[in-house]
Amino acid sequence: xxxxxxxxxxxxxxxxxxxxxxxxxxxxxxxxxxxxxxxxxxxxxxxxxxxxxxxxxxxxxxxxxxxxxxxxxxxxxxxxxxxxxxxxxxxxxxxxxxxxxxxxxxxxxxxxxxxxxxxxxxxxxxxxxxxxxxxxxxxxxxxxxxxxxxxxxxxxxxxxxxxxxxxxxxxxxxxxxxxxxxxxxxxxxxxxxxxxxxxxxxxxxxxxxxxxxxxxxxxxxxxxxxxxxxxxxxxxxxxxxxxxxxxxxxxxxxxxx
Numbered sequence: 631x632x633x634x635x636x637x638x639x640x641x642x643x644x645x646x647x648x649x650x651x652x653x654x655x656x657x658x659x660x661x662x663x664x665x666x667x668x669x670x671x672x673x674x675x676x677x678x679x680x681x682x683x684x685x686x687x688x689x690x691x692x693x694x695x696x697x698x699x700x701x702x703x704x705x706x707x708x709x710x711x712x713x714x715x716x717x718x719x720x721x722x723x724x725x726x727x728x729x730x731x732x733x734x735x736x737x738x739x740x741x742x743x744x745x746x747x748x749x750x751x752x753x754x755x756x757x758x759x760x761x762x763x764x765x766x767x768x769x770x771x772x773x774x775x776x777x778x779x780x781x782x783x784x785x786x787x788x789x790x791x792x793x794x795x796x797x798x799x800x801x802x803x804x805x806x807x808x809x810x811x812x813x814x815x816x817x818x819x820x821x822x823x824x825x826x827x828x829x830x831x832x833x834x835x836x837x838x839x840x841x842x843x844x845x846x847x848x849x850x851x852x853x854x855x856x857x858x859x860x861x862x863x864x865x866x867x868x869x870x871x872x873x874x875x876x877x878x879x880x881x882x883x884x885x886x887x
Contacts, residue, residue, distance in 0.1 A: 632695050632705040632731060634719050636712040636738015637661070641822035642670040644739045652736065657703035660691055665710035665848075667823065683707075692725040699731050712738040715764065716792055742790040745818040745850050749828060753788045755856045761787035767794035767801050779804035788854040795849040798840060805853060806833055814857035819849040830857070 633652050638644030645653070653659065653673040661671065663682035671680060679698075683691055691707075698705045709717045713735060726733050742764060746753050753762045763782050766773065782789065783805045794801050795817065805813075811834035819827040831839045833853075 632699060632707065632726065632733035634707045634709065634713045634717075634722070634733065634735045636714075636717075636736060636740075637666045637670055637708050637710055638739040639711050639741035639744040639822045640667050640820060640826075641744075642667055642672075644744065644822055645670060646736065646738060649736050649738060652704075652706050653708070655704060656706040658694070658698045658705045659708055660686070660694060660705070661708035662710050666708055670708075688721060688725065691722065692729070695726065696729055696731060709738070710741075712740040715740055715742075716766070741818075741821050741850060742792075742852075744821045745790070745816075745852060748818060748821050748826060749816055749852070749857070751856055753790075753856055755788075758855050759787045761785060763787055763789045764792065765789065766792045767797045767804070769793070769797060780807040783808040786854070788856045789852070791851040791853070794851060796846045798837060798851070801851060802833055802837055809833055809853065813853060814855065816852040816857055817845070817849050818852060819843075819845050821850070 633656075635649040635652055636646070637649065638646075650673060653670070654675070656674060656678055658679045658681070659671065659674055660681045660683050663684040674680060681691075681694060686694070695705050695707065707713075707719075707722065709719065711717070713719045714737070719735070723733065723735075742753075742762075754760050763785065765777060765779065765782055767779055779791070779801060784807075786809060789805075791801060798817075802815075811832060813833045815831050815833055815836040817829040817836065817840060819825070819829075827845075829836070829839050829843065829845075
């Protein structure tokens, strides 16, 4: 069997239990060498065949997986974060489907979730935003026109921008079409790695704060009021005056005596 596994954002302990077990028994591992923390490969058996996908094109990866499966070997295709986000697994799965090969996808911990944990912030704030947009700025790879940053910014929701730190000026310019200058912004670099770092500012100040930093990749841009929320509005989930399927409200309890 071939398994696509999310390795998590960097910290080897943030791989899922299922992913860890698959790595430990794998005969072949193809890992995203430019992003995956190499320490996670210490989970592999000594006789495991390990390939760095940064040095392989798509056809070479598919051929390696096909040959391994034909030999009855267990294969782990190891991606950073969660493979469903910017992992380019769609084209790999299409190739495996065409070849009639069996595979499964194992979810992982995305860097956006790790960044929210590092910042100690909740992405969805009661009565302020219940929407999170995960996106990126157009670069060498285009983005559909209807998903351009300036159009998405009109929602003023929580936003996490991947793969765009090297284009920070363009990002800020487009976001400024709808978010006010005082909107909080956080740049989170190499989250969950030993070198993790956060730079906090606003749309008006973040470029100046980043000017002295040598950060051009492996960073998320996070934007929205969730970064500065005082939680003056509590959720209904634990409100004593709000009943639901599992709990009666305080008022209902009083009525019952």
